[in-house]
Amino acid sequence: MYKKLALLLAILIAVGLVARSASRPQELPVREWNVKDSKAYARDVVQSWSDNQYQCLQKLWTKESNWRHDAYNKTKVMGKNAGGIPQLLGLDPRTSPPLQIDRGFAYIMHRYGTPCMAWKFHQRKGWY
Numbered sequence: 001m002y003k004k005l006a007l008l009l010a011i012l013i014a015v016g017l018v019a020r021s022a023s024r025p026q027e028l029p030v031r032e033w034n035v036k037d038s039k040a041y042a043r044d045v046v047q048s049w050s051d052n053q054y055q056c057l058q059k060l061w062t063k064e065s066n067w068r069h070d071a072y073n074k075t076k077v078m079g080k081n082a083g084g085i086p087q088l089l090g091l092d093p094r095t096s097p098p099l100q101i102d103r104g105f106a107y108i109m110h111r112y113g114t115p116c117m118a119w120k121f122h123q124r125k126g127w128y
Contacts, residue, residue, distance in 0.1 A: 057115035
């Protein structure tokens with residue numbers, strides 16, 4: 001199932017629809033989703049790149065949120081707080097973890113191209 005989702009996500013990212021289609025936060029099924037689920041979902045999605053890309057993503061999001069879907073940064077940047085697994089500005093931590101991951105991938109693809117490029121930037125600047 002995750003491989004089909006990964007393929008679909010890759011197609012959506014390629015045409016730039018992920019960010020536009022995910023405008024409303026979804027309620028989080030807290031008891032049904034955990035850090036292990038988030039990592040498994042992300043690994044399946046990133047599999048199309050390569051294993052080293054997942055390792056970079058794991059380092060990046062461990063540093064940002066420790067893969068906690070409910071992570072929330074109270075410090076505002078450009079008038080917004082960062083939230084969720086990828087710690088994106090304006091991302092509501094109540095958004096479902098798979099949608100947080102999808103939005104994080106869309107951001108990384110748009111701004112850096114790959115998780116390893118995002119991680120390298122983070123190592124230099126302390127943010128991404």
